Amino acid sequence: MQVCVSVVFPIPFNRIFHYSLPLELESERLAGRRIVAPFGPKGRIGYIVDGLTRPRVKGIKMIKEIIDKEPLISTNLLELAKWISKYYVCSLGQALDIILPHNFRPVKLREKIKKTEIKVFSAFIPSPQQRRILKPIQNNIKEKSFTVFLVHGVTDSGKTEVYLQAIAQAQEVGRQSIFLVPEISLTPQFLSVFKQRFGSSRIGLWHSRLSQGERYRTWQSAYQGKIDIMIGARSTIFAPFPNLGLIIIDEEHDTSYKQEKRPLYHTRELAQKRAELEGATLVLGSATPSLEAFYRALTGIKPYRLLTLPERIYERSLPSVDIVDMREELKKRNTQGVLSQKLSEAIAERLERGEQIILFLNRRGYSTFILCRECGFVLKCPNCNISMVYHFNEKRVKCHYCNHHAEAPRFCSRCGSKKIRYFGTGTEKVEQVVKKMFPGAKVMRMDRDTMRYRHAAEKIFNAFRQRKVDILVGTQLVAKGWDFPDVTLVGIISADTALNLPDFRSAERTFSLITQVAGRSGRGPKGGEVIVQTYNPDHYSIKMALEHNYHSFYEREMEFRKELNYPPITNIVIILVRGKDEEKVITTSEKIGSLLKRELNQITILGPTPAVLDKIAGKYRWQIIIKTTDMKGIGEFFQRHYLGFEQKGMEISVDVDPLNML
Ligand SMILES: [Zn+2]
Ligand SMILES: [Zn+2]
Known part of the structure; x- marks a missing residue:
């Protein structure tokens, strides 16, 4: 008798394929294992999603190879993949493909180097x-029930200790924990705290720079539960x-x-x-x-619960925030x-101290x-x-969108005039201005340009921590949860960049951003100050950030979201x-738009229109924005x-709950 399994491939359409396999595997759990199947000229890696079934048609091909000796994808992760495929609009094979590491193959492991246990x-x-x-968090872990706790704590309120104790609780009942941070390379300090608390042999680190073997x-x-x-x-x-x-x-x-x-x-959402x-x-x-x-x-949308930490630890106060009206x-x-003037005086004062x-x-x-003052020409990327x-x-x-670069022009390419002027300020200019104004100060810059090198984050982090740097100039990378007790001044050069x-x-x-950056100030006994420069001092987002008032901001912002029917209301x-052919891009998006209108009625459709960034890397971009509460219908x-x-x-890409509207 012939038996067969259901297999999916990481291809952009949802179809299940059937293959037969050797009878000796009949009694084992097969779903969640990878196989090589005769698919295309060379064969292809696919995932078994369903165990044994009787073939309904004749002539089913035999698989070429079983890659995994046991299922690498658990029943729960298989269910998660099915949910991803439905909610985020991709095939089940594509969803499974992100669950296992890329090119995941057994690697011959050398004898593990004994790490010195801290x-x-x-x-x-x-x-x-x-x-x-x-x-409530620890009780919930003991009860093993599904609940989401949102811990809203002001910056420096001691959230880390709450995390550590929760993990210890999970350990106590024999369960494992996943701890997610925005960017692992930016948070070396977290690691040492965790290692000190739990011992390095119980902790795994997961990031893109692991070698195949480490991975x-x-x-x-x-998988074997050897780490917690x-x-x-x-x-x-x-x-x-x-x-x-x-x-x-x-x-x-x-x-x-x-x-x-x-x-x-x-x-x-996945979590x-x-x-x-x-x-x-x-x-x-x-x-x-x-x-x-x-x-x-x-x-109180189930299973969410709100918990708040309204005060900083050790009775430290939140930094005082001052605004400078740049107009x-x-x-x-x-x-x-x-x-x-105010910010430069404050810098001089700190340097002195x-x-x-x-x-x-x-x-x-x-x-x-870059603008020509003669004819008004603005230098733009030819592709974007x-x-x-x-x-x-x-x-x-x-x-910054397609990486096209060229020599800086000395003449206007439209009228040939020499009156080319450079406007707007980036971190590189801030660094230069600061170095010129405070020649004795040690200045370092942290942005995507200086972070391209391996271990750049650790180097900057250590130099700053060891007080080898007086002034750190940076983009939002400096806002990501760093803890430097000797920072007593944070200057926000322009609060308006995101606002516009x-x-x-x-x-x-x-x-x-303002709240997070401001939160880097005054994390030590000396207290802290924040100076915010802006052309929009009356905007509610800036005003309420200065007052550290999340609740007022939330209320005000929700009015706007409700009025215009934006998330989280919808x-x-x-x-x-x-595509490179603009005509085709337009007709395709119009076709999709009219299909949507015909088949779904509980939705608002905006467009099709050119995206805000209407051309990137030589490709025209048109978009349709859908507002809906009927995600099942979508x-x-x-x-x-x-x-x-x-x-x-x-x-054609479908972005469900997009964060980037450009
Ligand atoms: Zn010109
Ligand atoms: Zn470009």
């Missing part, structure tokens, strides 16, 4: 504030623990939790689904929770557009646009229709059509039509 410190005694919120070893030790804790960025959510009891997402608001390649998932499947506890922590999470927790500074000619300073600006490069950014060190202009973007989340981003789906629509939209030379 002395394990016993747990700290939590403060009354910490104890109050730990109790395999770490994966295996999680896995720490890493978003893909760590797939850690193959046999008995997962706790998932923690630190800095829950961080946009890096959204995956940028298909499937475009959000880690928070919620996985916790549900495993009967686990999910803890989300942030000083500035996403509106999505806070809305669910505040309105006034301009009138008084107090500025070259970079540092106001030997304290540290962080200067924040969310734009890298030197000048952010976006302003080129001048980089001083390399003396080149670069496009055509995105409904621009106020939320602005509030969050869901958004963006369909983006890209999912079914794409299951029906997805394949039909695919055309040669055309890329």
